[in-house]
Amino acid sequence: MKSIILSSFALIFSWCCSAQDYSCSPENREAVASKIEEIRGIRESSAGEQLITIGKAFLGTPYVAKTLEGNPSETLVIDLQGLDCTTFVENVLAFGLIRREGDLTFDAFLRALEKVRYREGILQGYSSRLHYFTEWLDDNEEKELVMNITSRLGGIEVPKELHFMSRHRDLYPALSKENTYEDMIQIEKKISKNPICVLPLDTLAENENMLESGDIIALATSIEGLDVTHTGFAIRMPDNRIHLLHASATGKVEISELPLVDYLKKIRNNTGIIVARPVF
Incomplete structure (x- = not known):
């Protein structure tokens, strides 16, 4: 009987601990x-x-x-x-x-x-x-969930030091903890060792037909210390153009009215896109 009670308690405790996560x-x-x-x-x-x-x-x-x-x-x-x-x-x-x-x-x-x-x-x-x-x-x-196909589409590698979070510490409450802040600095140093492959806008215009609905699109930026400012999904619409299905900062999840190429022309500091294709 005692073992049953202990087992039951262990199950309840395990559930509670999991729920805190x-x-x-x-x-x-x-x-x-x-x-x-x-x-x-x-x-x-x-x-x-x-x-x-x-x-x-x-x-x-x-x-x-x-x-x-x-x-x-x-x-x-x-x-x-x-x-x-x-x-x-x-x-x-x-x-x-x-x-x-x-x-x-x-x-x-x-x-x-x-x-x-x-x-x-x-x-x-x-x-x-x-x-x-x-x-x-x-x-x-x-994890074999996506594949970076930016290079295949004509992307070019560019070196970039990523440090936006550590140098804008006040924007991220969690970074007020010194150990978390130091962890982030080390992470930024590590990921900055690899160049970023970006597909320029003019090359995207030439190779738009190679994009598929469901590709993940990330908007690369020239902002110092930052790699990407926005992301969403490519979606081919009845006009046979690729548009962007995304949570827009203008208010809601929507499909861009403009094709992706034209949408990007209106984005300040945009340098092109990074493309990931789901493979699961």
Whole structure:
């Protein structure tokens, strides 16, 4: 009897500890369940087309910045009520993963989102989150979730020192902790050793036909210390042009009215794009 009680206590304790690792309101838990039901009937065969179908299910969702910041400690934040460009891409990928694996449960979604969002798929504090897109891309390529095809499309390698977060420490509350700040400096030094491959706008215009719906598009920037300012999904529209399905800072998840090439011409400090193709 004593062993049964101890086993039961251990199970309850394990669940409680696990629950502390993520942050999800009842409304967001319902939203996850609702999205899971929506994706059950997806019939598209390619990963890209599946992701577009999932992404379009978020059309109209309000844009909310910094939903992952400001917590006392790093947790796996589940928030489908408001999305920024990064959380939109990550959530869509996570739903795509559980759709592929056939495990359409809340716990499977948690595991998938952690896998996409954190270095080596493991949440170990603030600095384990993949804050810079170029590291996010490299890490998720190692996990065999995406493939960087920028070079294949005509991209060129450019050296760039990444230090935006450490030099704008006041913008990131978690960096007020000295050990976290030092961790971020070391991460920036490490990822700055690799050049960034960027597809210039003129080359994109020539090779737009090589892009596929579902490709992840990241907007490279000339801003000092920063690699990317925005991200979303390529989507081929009835005009046979590639547009951008994204959480727009202008207010909501939407499809760009302009084709991607023309959209980029209006983005200040843009130097081209980085392209990742889902391969799961």
